[in-house]
Amino acid sequence: MGEPFDSELTGKSSTSNPHPDVTGRYYIPGFPIGEGKTDYEKYLRTPELLSLQKTPAESASPEELLFQVTHQTSELWMKLMLQELKHLVQAMNEDKLWVALRSLRLVHDCQRILIQQVDLIGSHISIVEYGKIRLVLGQGSGMESPGFNWLLEMAPKLGEAFDQLLVRRQISIRQIYTDYHNHLELHTLAEALMDFDDLFHKWRAHHMALVARTIGTESHSLKGLATQVLQKGVKTRFFPELLEIRSTLTNESGVAYGGQPLSS
Ligand code: HEM
Known part of the structure; x- marks a missing residue:
């Protein structure tokens, strides 16, 4: 050449x-x-x-490329996330918290891209065209996404590594939050794990909104009634202790707050 x-x-x-x-x-x-x-x-x-995408002649709809590209790129971003989450667990196990935070920041940005992607397909795919695409999906469902399932398997390992870190440092979640000035590294890591959980939760909420506007809330999908299946996921949180501490501290401070009207 x-x-x-x-x-x-x-x-x-x-x-x-x-x-x-x-x-x-x-x-x-x-x-x-x-x-x-x-x-x-x-x-x-x-x-x-x-x-790896169908040609126009093979496609059930001109919008099938949008559908394939969104799913295929989502799998790639999730592949990258998985690699970074493995680095994150290793870094936490080795007490390298800044290394852990660096991986988590990248994971957060991948999660933001994934949220944008479900918003994008939701805004652009037409109901009728999706109806045609659906007929050629066989029995395929997003619940079978390898990337998503690997991430679901990975998430508890982050919680375990964080718990073990706290045991090694002889500190409780409560201390990290109440005395955060003195435990900034751990506090920042705990909040970054919270961000991971929040962004996962947001992806599920955005995806549920996408499903509602594409196939509706009452339609039966392959796995049952679509919205019921998805609502269960939206309620799932990876680090319940990190959420609980917020309620605990808010309720404690609420006693002092007392709900009195402000004086004019
Ligand atoms: C037109 C677009 C989409 C529609 C209509 C749709 C529809 C659905 C439905 C109905 C479910 C519930 C399970 C089932 O009954 O199959 C589901 C689950 C799921 N979908 Fe989608 N989806 C779309 C786009 C996407 C995209 C772009 C992704 C990106 C990877 C994705 C990933 C998933 C995942 C991971 C689940 C399991 C969710 C969970 O456990 O919370 N879907 N989808």
Whole structure:
């Protein structure tokens, strides 16, 4: 393969470019874009990646690509999250809290992308088109998502690693929150775990809203009545002790608060 780049852009001399009037393209006309000829494509394996979606002729609906891309990219982000959560557990076990926090920050940002993705598909997929896509899903359900199920298996391990950390440091969750100025590292980690839990919960809530606007709240899905199945998930929290401490401290301070009207 000869020099693929347009010499007008790269400044490299090329006798094979008969079209100097480039308007932003990088390759010389006729270069086989997408056939795995460049290092970029070889490294990213774009020919395989871009062949993992149905062609327009194979698709049940023009919106099936949106459906496939959203799910496939979600699996990839969850794959990255899983790797980072493994690093996080290892870092907590080794008492490397800043390393743990660094992994958690990346996980949070992946979770925000996943929330955006369910919002995106909810805003753009039409009810009628989804009806056509649904017919070609076989018995497939999001509940079978490998990424999601690996994450569900991983979450309790974070709680265990955090509990063991507290035992090693001889400190309780209560102390971390009441005396947070003196335990900033642990307090920040506890709040970051809370963020992970919150963002997971938010994904489920956004996904439930997406389901409500796409197939409705009364429809029967493969796994039963869709909203009932999903409501159970929305109620699930990974770190109940981290939620409880908020109620405990609020109720304790509420005694002093006493609910008296403000004086004018
Ligand atoms: C048109 C878009 C979508 C529809 C209509 C839809 C519908 C549903 C329904 C009805 C359920 C309940 C289980 C069942 O009956 O199958 C479910 C669960 C699930 N879906 Fe979706 N979904 C959509 C998009 C997505 C996307 C983009 C993802 C991203 C990975 C996803 C992942 C999941 C997961 C992980 C569950 C289990 C949820 C939980 O345990 O809380 N879904 N989906």
